[in-house]
Amino acid sequence: MLHELLLALLGYTGDLIIDQREEQESIGVFLSPGAPISEECTFKLAPDISFIQPSERDVIERLITLGFYYRELDRFATKSRNLSWIRTANESPLSRTSEVVKGKKENQSVYRRAIANGLVEVLSVYRSAVLQIEQKLLSDSVPILATVTQGLNKFFVLLPPLYELILEIERDSIGGGRLLNLLHKRCHCGVPELQACIQRLLWHGHQVMYNQLASWMVYGLLNDQYGEFFISRQADGDTEHDSSQQDMLEKFARMSTNDVALADWHLGFHISLDMLPEYVPMSVAESILFAGKAVRVLRNPSPAFRFQDADYHQHNPRGSQKLQGFVERFSFQKEPSLDTKVGEELLPQFEANKIEAMLQDLKESSEFHKRSFECAVDSVRATAASHLWQLVVVRADLNGHLKALKDYFLLAKGDFFQSFLEESRQLMRLPPRQSTAGADLMVPFQLAAIKTISDEDKYFPRVSLRMPSFGISVKSSRVDLPKAKASSEGDSSVLSDASEMSLDGWDGIALEYSVDWPLQLFFTQDVLSKYRRIFQYLLRLKRTQMELEKSWASVMHQEHTDFAQHRNNRLNYSISHQRRQRFRPMWRVREHMAFLIRNLQFYIQVDVIESQWNVLQAHVQDSRDFTELVGFHQEYLSALISQSFLDIGSVSRILDGIMKLCLQFCWNIENRESSANTVELEHITEEFNKKSNSLYTILRSSRLAGSQRAPFLRRFLLRLNYNSFFEATARDVLNIVRPRPTLPVLN
Numbered sequence: 001m002l003h004e005l006l007l008a009l010l011g012y013t014g015d016l017i018i019d020q021r022e023e024q025e026s027i028g029v030f031l032s033p034g035a036p037i038s039e040e041c042t043f044k045l046a047p048d049i050s051f052i053q054p055s056e057r058d059v060i061e062r063l064i065t066l067g068f069y070y071r072e073l074d075r076f077a078t079k080s081r082n083l084s085w086i087r088t089a090n091e092s093p094l095s096r097t098s099e100v101v102k103g104k105k106e107n108q109s110v111y112r113r114a115i116a117n118g119l120v121e122v123l124s125v126y127r128s129a130v131l132q133i134e135q136k137l138l139s140d141s142v143p144i145l146a147t148v149t150q151g152l153n154k155f156f157v158l159l160p161p162l163y164e165l166i167l168e169i170e171r172d173s174i175g176g177g178r179l180l181n182l183l184h185k186r187c188h189c190g191v192p193e194l195q196a197c198i199q200r201l202l203w204h205g206h207q208v209m210y211n212q213l214a215s216w217m218v219y220g221l222l223n224d225q226y227g228e229f230f231i232s233r234q235a236d237g238d239t240e241h242d243s244s245q246q247d248m249l250e251k252f253a254r255m256s257t258n259d260v261a262l263a264d265w266h267l268g269f270h271i272s273l274d275m276l277p278e279y280v281p282m283s284v285a286e287s288i289l290f291a292g293k294a295v296r297v298l299r300n301p302s303p304a305f306r307f308q309d310a311d312y313h314q315h316n317p318r319g320s321q322k323l324q325g326f327v328e329r330f331s332f333q334k335e336p337s338l339d340t341k342v343g344e345e346l347l348p349q350f351e352a353n354k355i356e357a358m359l360q361d362l363k364e365s366s367e368f369h370k371r372s373f374e375c376a377v378d379s380v381r382a383t384a385a386s387h388l389w390q391l392v393v394v395r396a397d398l399n400g401h402l403k404a405l406k407d408y409f410l411l412a413k414g415d416f417f418q419s420f421l422e423e424s425r426q427l428m429r430l431p432p433r434q435s436t437a438g439a440d441l442m443v444p445f446q447l448a449a450i451k452t453i454s455d456e457d458k459y460f461p462r463v464s465l466r467m468p469s470f471g472i473s474v475k476s477s478r479v480d481l482p483k484a485k486a487s488s489e490g491d492s493s494v495l496s497d498a499s500e501m502s503l504d505g506w507d508g509i510a511l512e513y514s515v516d517w518p519l520q521l522f523f524t525q526d527v528l529s530k531y532r533r534i535f536q537y538l539l540r541l542k543r544t545q546m547e548l549e550k551s552w553a554s555v556m557h558q559e560h561t562d563f564a565q566h567r568n569n570r571l572n573y574s575i576s577h578q579r580r581q582r583f584r585p586m587w588r589v590r591e592h593m594a595f596l597i598r599n600l601q602f603y604i605q606v607d608v609i610e611s612q613w614n615v616l617q618a619h620v621q622d623s624r625d626f627t628e629l630v631g632f633h634q635e636y637l638s639a640l641i642s643q644s645f646l647d648i649g650s651v652s653r654i655l656d657g658i659m660k661l662c663l664q665f666c667w668n669i670e671n672r673e674s675s676a677n678t679v680e681l682e683h684i685t686e687e688f689n690k691k692s693n694s695l696y697t698i699l700r701s702s703r704l705a706g707s708q709r710a711p712f713l714r715r716f717l718l719r720l721n722y723n724s725f726f727e728a729t730a731r732d733v734l735n736i737v738r739p740r741p742t743l744p745v746l747n
Contacts, residue, residue, distance in 0.1 A: 011067055111208050133152070298387055346387060389624055410531075415452045416452040544659045603719075
C-alpha cells in the first residue's frame with residue numbers, strides 16, 4: 001500500500017488510489033499532455049477498501065492531493081516545453097508562416113516555457129523528496145505512514161499555490177508581460193519558501209525578457225515570435241483583421257529601403273501596454289523603444305548614405321580630418337578607422353559589447369532590482385542617442401539644413417524673396433490659373449535665384465515651389481484654402497467664417513524641402529508642415545509690405561509726371577492739385593498701414609525668429625542627445641508659432657484681415673479716377689482702423705502682454721504706441737456707442 005501511495009504521489013494511480021477523471025472519461029491509464037487541467041482534485045482513495053482506519057484514510061486523502069498537484073504541474077510543464085513546433089531546415093517559407101499562425105492558435109509562449117523550466121526544477125526537488133522517503137521506508141524495519149507525512153509536509157505550502165498559478169495561466173491564456181505581472185504579484189506573500197519559489201519562476205521569465213531586450217537594444221531585432229514582448233510592430237495588433245502575415249511582408253517588399261526605415265522609425269514599433277510589466281515604468285519602456293529604433297537606424301544606414309559617406313571620405317580627406325576634429329572637440333571617444341564598414345562605424349562593436357555586458361549582468365542577478373534595471377536602460381539609451389546625434393548632427397550636417405530652412409522658410413534670405421515678389425508682382429495682380437499657376441511662378445522664382453543665390457549654396461537645389469491645386473473657381477479656392485490648412489494642421493484659429501478668411505488665391509504658395517536619410521528622422525512631415533505654415537504667413541506679410549511701398553512709389557511717379565505735363569496749364573494744374581488734396585487722407589492711411597506692417601515684420605523677424613534661433617543654436621552646441629535635440633527643435637517651432645500669434649484664432653484672423661485690406665487698398669489707390677473707387681477706399685480705411693485697434697486691444701491685454709508666451713510682445717507694443725496714438729484711437733473706438741436700429745411699427 002505504501003509503494004502504491006508513493007507512485008500516486010508521482011502522479012501514477014492504480015487500484016488503491018484511483019483517478020476519478022480517468023474513470024469518468026475512460027481515456028486510459030494516463031492523461032495526454034494536451035488535456036485541460038482539472039479544476040479540482042480527482043485523486044481519491046478507492047471506496048471499497050475496508051482495512052484502512054478512518055484516521056489513516058484522512059491522512060492518505062490529504063497526501064494524495066500532492067500527487068494530483070504534481071501530475072497537473074508536470075503535464076503543464078510538458079505541454080509548455082513541447083518543442084515539436086520548431087521548424088526544420090527543409091520547410092518552405094509558406095509552411096513556416098502557417099506554423100507560426102498555428103502556434104499562435106495553440107497559445108504557444110516562450111514565457112510559459114521558461115516558467116515551465118522553473119516548475120521542472122521545483123518538481124525535481126519534490127521527486128527527490130519522494131525518493132528519499134522510499135529509501136527511508138525500505139530501510140525501516142516497521143514502515144509507518146508518518147514517515148511519508150513528515151517528509152512531504154513542506155510541499156503543502158508550495159504545490160497548491162503553484163497549481164492555482166498554472167490553473168489561472170491556462171484558463172486566461174496568460175503569457176508575456178502579463179505572466180510576469182502575475183508572478184510579481186504572487187511574490188508578495190508571507191511564506192518564505194513559497195516566495196523563494198515564485199521568485200525563481202520570475203527569474204526564469206526575466207531570462208526571456210533579457211534575451212529579447214538584448215536582441216532589440218544590441219542588434220535592433222525584434223525577437224518576438226508570439227507577440228509577448230512589450231515592444232511590438234505597429235501592424236501586429238491588427239493581425240487578426242489581416243488576411244495573413246504574407247500580405248504585410250509583400251507590402252514591405254514593395255517599399256524602398258528609405259521608406260521602410262522611415263516607417264520603422266515613425267510608425268513601425270510601439271509599446272504594447274498589455275504586455276508591459278507593471279513594475280517597468282512607461283518612461284523606461286519608451287527609452288527601450290527609442291534605443292532599439294536607434295540601433296536599427298545605426299546598423300542599417302541607407303545605401304545612398306553609404307555611398308555618399310564613402311565618396312566623401314575618399315575625395316575629401318581634409319573633410320574627414322575636420323570631421324574627426326569636430327568629434328574630438330565634442331569629447332567623443334575615438335572611433336574605428338574610416339575604411340571600416342559604415343554600419344559598424346556608426347555603432348562601434350565595443351559599444352554593442354558594452355550594452356550586451358550590462359544586460360548580461362542583469363540577467364545573471366538572482367533578483368530583479370528595479371533601480372539597476374532603470375540605470376542600465378538609461379545608459380543604453382544615452383549611448384544610442386549620442387551615436388544617433390553624431391550621425392544626424394555631424395555626418396548629415398543638421399545645422400546646415402537648419403540654417404537653410406531658416407533662410408528660405410523663415411525668409412532670412414530677404415533679398416531673394418524681395419526679388420521674387422518684384423518679379424511676380426504683375427503676375428500676382430491676376431487670379432491664379434488652375435492649370436498653370438505653378439509653372440507661371442517658376443519663371444520669377446528662377447529669375448530671383450539667378451540674381452541673388454550663388455552657385456555655392458548647396459541647399460537651394462533642395463528647395464522647390466509648390467502651388468496647391470485649386471477648385472473650380474478662384475473665389476471658392478480662396479475660401480477653401482484656409483479650411484484645408486486647418487484640417488491638415490489641426491489649428492482652431494482658421495475655423496472662421498468664409499468672408500473673414502477669403503484670402504488672395506496666391507496666398508497658397510508653399511515651399512517644399514527635399515530631405516535625405518537620416519535627416520528624415522529629424523525633419524518629419526509634421527515639422528515641415530509647420531515650417532510651411534510659418535512661411536506662408538511671412539510671405540503674405542512681406543508681399544503686403546512690398547505692395548504698400550510700391551503703391552506709394554507708383555503714385556508719386558504719376559504725380560510727378562502729371563505736374564511736369566500740366567504745370568504750364570493753369571486749369572489742368574488746378575484739377576490735379578484738387579485731386580491730390582482729396583486723396584491726402586488716403587496717404588495717411590497708407591502710412592498707418594505701412595507703419596503697422598513694418599513693425600509686425602520687425603517683431604517677427606528680429607524679436608521672435610532671431611532670438612529663438614540663437615536659443616536653438618545654443619542647444620545644438622551643448623546637447624549630445626538626439627532626443628533632446630528633437631525636443632529643442634519642437635520647442636523652437638512652437639515658440640515661433642505661438643509668438644507670431646498663429647495659434648490664437650482671434651489675432652490671426654485680424655492679421656489676415658488687415659493684410660487683405662492693405663492689398664485691396666494698394667490695388668484701388670492706383671486706380672483713383674472713379675467716385676465708386678473713392679467710396680471703397682473709405683470703406684477699407686474704416687475697416688482697417690477697426691481691425692488695427694482691435695489688434696492693439698487684444699495684444700495689450702494682460703493675458704498676452706503679461707504672459708511668458710510672448711516675451712518680446714511689450715517691445716512690439718511700445719514701438720506701435722510710442723506716441724500713444726494707438727492707445728488713444730483704440731479708446732475712442734471702444735467708447736463709441738452705436739445707435740440701436742429702430743424697428744418699423746407694425747399696424
